[in-house]
Amino acid sequence: MSRARAVGQRVPAPVIDIVLVSVAAVDVWLNMWEHTRLGLALAAVGCAALVFRRRFPLGVFLLTLPVALMQDVAVAVLVALFTLAERSRNRRLLAACVALAAVASSTPWPLAEVDRTMTLVFFVYGLATAAAPVLFGQLLQAQRDLARRLVDIEEAREHERALHAQAVLARERAQLAREMHDVVSHQVSLIAVRAGALQVAAKDADAKDAARTIRSLSVTTLDELRTMVTLLRASGGHATELTPQPTLADLRKLVESSGTRVELSGELPPTVGTPAQRALYRTVQEALTNVRKHAPGARACVELWQDGDDVGVTITNSPPTRPSLSLPGSQLGLVGLRERAEVLHGTLEAGPTKEGGYRARLRIPLSAD
The missing domain is CATH 3.30.565.10 (Histidine kinase-like ATPase, C-terminal domain)
Known part of the structure; x- marks a missing residue:
């Protein structure tokens, strides 16, 4: 079924329509009981209507019913039924259309004396024949629904995996932020404090200048560390005000x-x-x-x-x-x-x-x- 569907997707729709109309016309010409002008006109309308079966599936099916009056098994009717079943979810409507197709195919044409037994046999046969394309169309519809459902499930799983990865990343960033705050920031703070004490106690000018530089760099580093810790704790979930970048x-x-x-x-x-x-x-x-x-x-x-x-x-x-x-x-x-x-x-x-x-x-x- 999937292979046939793939072939159908590769072949252009107009080509498929021409083939179906041609096959239905040949079927009518070979199997119609009487080639009257009225019968040929109704058959021509029913076969040509197959071109519009995608837009008006129910209307096209009704137009093909006269073809079913003129022969036992009509390709045009079966194609119209399949298209209607593929696009409709109304089970009652589909059941009524199957019954209509069976009645049309079992009714003698032109109308004459009715043999009830044979009519009943033809009706049962027509009912089974008309039900086949309907079941096939419904099966294809269910397959499409299942494919869409599988796509939705896969997208939901992708989203769930992305959320899990974000949660893991957030935990890692939070742990890194704690380490930076508890260890690195503490040590840099000690450097700043010791440098400040050295700056006050030192008597040599070069030593004072070096201590001042160390203390200044330590304070700047602490500010940058605090900004990084804030960004890490944000974990990308909320907007965080950034420290202006240097120019x-x-x-x-x-x-x-x-x-x-x-x-x-x-x-x-x-x-x-x-x-x-x-x-x-x-x-x-x-x-x-x-x-x-x-x-x-x-x-x-x-x-x-x-x-x-x-x-x-x-x-x-x-x-x-x-x-x-x-x-x-x-x-x-x-x-x-x-x-x-x-x-x-x-x-x-x-x-x-x-x-x-x-x-x-x-x-x-x-x-x-």
Whole structure:
């Protein structure tokens, strides 16, 4: 049944209509008892009406009843019954149509003396014949309903799986938020407190300045941690007010609080988009962090520049003046910057210089968004 239905879906409807009308016409011509003008006209109307069986199934069936008067088994009537059964859910109507078809096929034409026994036999035979396409049409209708029901069930299961995945993600985010709040935030708070105490107690100017920088960075980190914890606890279920993202206007403050001797030069046009400004800021932030970690005592130069339709920043640092400490790192900072640059259709180049320092260069289109 499914194979026949698939074939029916591939063949255009007009082709099917032409074939059915042709088969019904040939059936009438070969099996009609008497080829009178009236009989031929009624048969022609009944066969031609099959073209409209999809839009007017009941009307087409009624138009094919005269064909059933003229022969025992009429293709036109069976096709009309099948179409009506495929589209109608009114069981009483279908039963009445089966009875009408059986009566039409068992009634002698032209009307003459009626043999009750033979008429009853023909009626039972016509009843069984007319019931077959109705049952087949109802079966096809039930199959379509079942297919739609299976699709609805599958969609409901997909939705249930999505909800389950969201619930699992929400629990994981909530657990991560608790860990960040209870462990990381606590430790950063201790760093800020110790740095504040060192700033007050230290007598050396360099030590005071270093303690002030540590305390400032710790406070900033705490603010960012609180924002991240808030976002994680929201679990994507409700809108959460986001902390304003950094732009080029915040670059000088970043340089001054970096704890490194940095020279900032160059300017960029005010038409630089917000995503591009954020990428430039994050690149400088990561580069200066790497200078502090891997090149203690080095000087850094941050240069903003524009080259035609591209803008960018170059961060260059000198060789370290003292050995670097072994600090934990994810080794993914530059990888993340390259991915950010690729999203904006830009490039990031990073590598050591001939003088023993390091250089990172970001280039992105001015119109990046």
